[in-house]
Amino acid sequence: MNLLIRKLEAFAEFDDDDRRALTGLCVRSERMRAGRSLIREGDRPDHVRVLLDGWACRHKDLPDGERQIVAVMLPGDICDVQIFILKEMDHCISLLSEAEVALIPKDEMQGIMDAHPHIARAFWWSTLVDEAILREWLVNIGTRDATRGVAHLFIEMWLRLRQVGLADGNSFFMPLTQVQLAETFALTTVHINRTLQLLRSDGLIKLEGKRLTILDVKRLAALASFTSNYLHLDRR
Amino acid sequence: MNLLIRKLEAFAEFDDDDRRALTGLCVRSERMRAGRSLIREGDRPDHVRVLLDGWACRHKDLPDGERQIVAVMLPGDICDVQIFILKEMDHCISLLSEAEVALIPKDEMQGIMDAHPHIARAFWWSTLVDEAILREWLVNIGTRDATRGVAHLFIEMWLRLRQVGLADGNSFFMPLTQVQLAETFALTTVHINRTLQLLRSDGLIKLEGKRLTILDVKRLAALASFTSNYLHLDRR
DNA sequence: CGATAGTTTGATATCCTTCAAAACCTGTGG
């Protein structure tokens, strides 16, 4: 089942016609290896991309070689509904794991939004949620210390994956390396490593290979003072 | 002249009909005192707000009393084109200065977007730019140190104000107090104060009262390694 | 089974914080 539909249905109620249209959008898809770059800063994309499977991230590469990850994209996520409105990309998108990526020509995208108001609304919702997540990440990086920030991110990932049915209880596939976690929090690998050890030794998480398990949701959420309102998962 | 139109014209080419429609949107406006709260977390807004004059900010208030400013809104900026899509607000909006705020009922907003595709496109553009600014702020808070981050923000403010004709050469009205700057960078007032002193003593800026002057644009931009692409100011 | 990526550890340095107080504005009421 198409995870884009599954994701949008957290917000929208689709009829069969809507679902058929969305399925039709994603017929042209390609399997890609981890690490591959999807879009580079300066590109002028004329396709919208949808992650049907696998993880990706948006990142900014700075002149001094530093990299900041500014968003993590999970299965079902869209790379910018209306991206072709902008002249050129101001950041890059790369794959964090092997992935299945659908390519949607801009005209088809425009067509479906004109013909299906429910879908257009759902895309607006998805854009607004992306922005809300970005705001919460500002708090993660700014106000919260390393431990609370990482705790917060792990809960966010878990909820977003549950939304598309990809969480296995309290446990899920989480392909970010410590280097990449460091790049999302603008900390060093060393400090991320010590932070993870702390969360582990407190019995809050288990992280083996690329599998993350939240051992104590309540305590982890309390530590991060997590509230899920910014994800806007509740249908009205 | 309506600053909303002026702002959107950085991207869109409007005809007289479009302009009339946008002017009609902003007829109901109210003058409000600095510090006033426009929207609170948990609110269920049914109006879109437009800043016709004055500054505002989006902020998140955390349980421990900390506050993180996650966006600064300048004259001409819109408080969420499609905000009524979400069930409730996940953050607050407050005024940073005395301001003139227009209230647009959601139906009117929807109506104008249906009837004027150019305007709908311009609103999408404005939303995408807001998101791009948020990403750049992540870099400001995360990767850049205090001096470079503040330098970067000042240049951004200057360019955004120029866009709507509110910069007086290299100098502009900038109402943020050091406390509020500290809240946007998640630093302490003490450190912001020392950062400002550094920028001043380097001959990069002058900041007297609420008036900021960029004394050396080139050096300030170089310090922040500023590139303006994320503001997407260039019409295609 | 060697190469390469990812994780872990220790010791020292730095940016930023904390606490506490003084100095400086700016507006308001008498």
Place this chain on the structure above:
DNA sequence: CCACAGGTTTTGAAGGATATCAAACTATCG
């Protein structure tokens, strides 16, 4: 027009979270 109040800016000294550097250890994969 002065005096006071509250917000804002500035300063100093000491402490803490995270960085830096460098190296060892451990997976993973062709």
